[in-house]
Amino acid sequence: MKNLFLLAFIGIFSTTAVFGNGGESFFTKADAFFKANVSSSGGVYYASVKADPTALNSLVDDIASYRFSSQSNNTNKAFLINAYNILVIKNVVDHYPITKPLDVPGFFDQKKFDVGGMSLTLSDIENKKIRPVYKDARTHFVLVCAAKSCPSIANYAFMPSKLETQLSVRTQEAMDNRSFIKVNDENRTVRISQIFEWYADDFKAEARNFVTYINKYRSTPIPENYKLSFYTYDWALNEKKK
Numbered sequence: 305m306k307n308l309f310l311l312a313f314i315g316i317f318s319t320t321a322v323f324g325n326g327g328e329s330f331f332t333k334a335d336a337f338f339k340a341n342v343s344s345s346g347g348v349y350y351a352s353v354k355a356d357p358t359a360l361n362s363l364v365d366d367i368a369s370y371r372f373s374s375q376s377n378n379t380n381k382a383f384l385i386n387a388y389n390i391l392v393i394k395n396v397v398d399h400y401p402i403t404k405p406l407d408v409p410g411f412f413d414q415k416k417f418d419v420g421g422m423s424l425t426l427s428d429i430e431n432k433k434i435r436p437v438y439k440d441a442r443t444h445f446v447l448v449c450a451a452k453s454c455p456s457i458a459n460y461a462f463m464p465s466k467l468e469t470q471l472s473v474r475t476q477e478a479m480d481n482r483s484f485i486k487v488n489d490e491n492r493t494v495r496i497s498q499i500f501e502w503y504a505d506d507f508k509a510e511a512r513n514f515v516t517y518i519n520k521y522r523s524t525p526i527p528e529n530y531k532l533s534f535y536t537y538d539w540a541l542n543e544k545k546k
């Protein structure tokens with residue numbers, strides 16, 4: 305009888321880590337939030353969220369109450385990606401109106417959030433909880449820092465059961481995006497995001513050079529002999545007006 309009680313307790317504890325009030329999944333709530341507040345082109349309706357932050361604040365509460373130890377590795381990875389993007393939006397909304405995230409001192413490395421009982425900055429989530437743990441360069445194309453030069457934010461949540469496919473799809477979309485990977489066939493040049501420069505080791509761990517990595521996902525491969533450079537990051541807010 306004691307064992308049955310213990311198993312039931314563990315089951316309840318595990319469920320509450322992923323499910324919010326009323327049993328609604330964090331991932332389902334996040335999916336609804338992104339669908340309602342992110343355009344298909346990847347702009348965020350910050351003004352609308354500011355006007356009614358109820359859904360956002362509920363998700364922030366769910367992020368705080370999450371329990372990593374009771375979930376699968378893939379569930380934790382999907383959770384952290386969604387949590388990062390939600391908390392970026394939260395940080396913008398709390399200071400809105402702003403023209404860029406860098407208008408807020410310490411936007412990425414000072415402001416702390418409760419993430420599963422841990423006090424973490426946005427930088428901590430990315431550089432301590434995601435990059436060194438999962439060693440997956442594709443995460444650079446789904447973690448969105450609220451700037452125009454970031455890859456477009458998805459207007460849906462990342463789901464544990466679909467995560468591998470979603471990561472590859474978003475990476476391919478970024479590699480095929482002419483605003484993100486700027487190829488000039490006439491001059492035989494390619495200009496790429498500074499994300500590759502800042503996180504060079506992550507990409508070089510998966511490919512011998514940047515072009516090789518890009519071509520793994522790109523529909524039209526870039527010739528290896530094209531001259532490569534980095535364009536300047538545009539930190540203007542990735543806002544979309546309704």
